[in-house]
Amino acid sequence: xxxxxxxxxxxxxxxxxxxxxxxxxxxxxxxxxxxxxxxxxxxxxxxxxxxxxxxxxxxxxxxxxxxxxxxxxxxxxxxxxxxxxxxxxxxxxxxxxxxxxxxxxxxxxxxxxxxxxxxxxxxxxxxxxxxxxxxxxxxxxxxxxxxxxxxxxxxxxxxxxxxxxxxxxxxxxxxxxxxxxxxxxxxxxxxxxxxxx
Numbered sequence: 001x002x003x004x005x006x007x008x009x010x011x012x013x014x015x016x017x018x019x020x021x022x023x024x025x026x027x028x029x030x031x032x033x034x035x036x037x038x039x040x041x042x043x044x045x046x047x048x049x050x051x052x053x054x055x056x057x058x059x060x061x062x063x064x065x066x067x068x069x070x071x072x073x074x075x076x077x078x079x080x081x082x083x084x085x086x087x088x089x090x091x092x093x094x095x096x097x098x099x100x101x102x103x104x105x106x107x108x109x110x111x112x113x114x115x116x117x118x119x120x121x122x123x124x125x126x127x128x129x130x131x132x133x134x135x136x137x138x139x140x141x142x143x144x145x146x147x148x149x150x151x152x153x154x155x156x157x158x159x160x161x162x163x164x165x166x167x168x169x170x171x172x173x174x175x176x177x178x179x180x181x182x183x184x185x186x187x188x189x190x191x192x193x194x195x196x197x
Contacts, residue, residue: 009053009075010039016064026133034125035059041121045156048114054082055118061087085111086118098192101144105193109151116155120163123149127163131170135179142170143189 003011014032022031039055046052053075060066061083068087072080088104108119123145130138149163174181 005049005075005079006039006052006056009056009079010036012074013056013060016060016066020064022063026129031059031063037125038118038121041124041159041162042118045117045158050076050078050082051114051118053079054086054115055121057083058086058118058122082112082115082118085115086122097140101148102193105148105151108148113154113156116152117159120149120152120155120159123163124159124166127166127170131173135174138170139174139181139185140189142167142174143186144193146171147190147193 013035017031017035023029024031024033027033035056035058038058039052042051042055057066057071057075057079061068061071068080068084071083085108089107108116111119127142127145130141145163146167149160149167152163153160171186173179175183
């Protein structure tokens with residue numbers, strides 16, 4: 001019996017991330033634990049094999065030697081299209097982090113609802129532990145994600161709500177001791193992304 005599209009994507013992504021020696025930033029776990037978590041979030045709202053395959057593969061073009069052409073060859077045009085919508089395109093002209101992030105936010109804002117759904121799952125998993133492992137960077141990250149999810153309203157409503165809740169909880173946590181980041185700091189940080197409509 002032939003493996004499902006999802007099983008093929010799982011094996012492909014596992015091998016591609018392992019070949020680069022990629023690990024999770026804070027836990028040093030094999031990187032594939034992140035796509036696996038994203039897949040489970042997507043699976044909670046759909047059984048669409050193309051979406052599940054794209055969720056496994058969502059970081060391969062960005063982080064490994066894999067190309068969009070490879071994805072198209074192995075998994076077909078629909079999966080390749082979704083992965084392309086989720087891939088952060090290089091921004092050589094961007095002057096700073098805020099400008100780079102704005103360009104990426106616009107890219108995902110223009111993505112299909114299915115790709116936005118995968119992106120929401122990606123944000124949820126990445127946000128789960130950021131306050132605990134890196135509270136200093138979490139201040140910037142959470143503001144960026146709050147801005148970004150406002151552009152992902154075509155994605156699944158359940159995952160959008162989950163992403164919003166986890167981001168707001170992180171911001172609230174950073175406002176409490178021992179972090180005690182003032183609300184004015186978050187407002188000022190968000191203003192850097194004011195070019196977003």
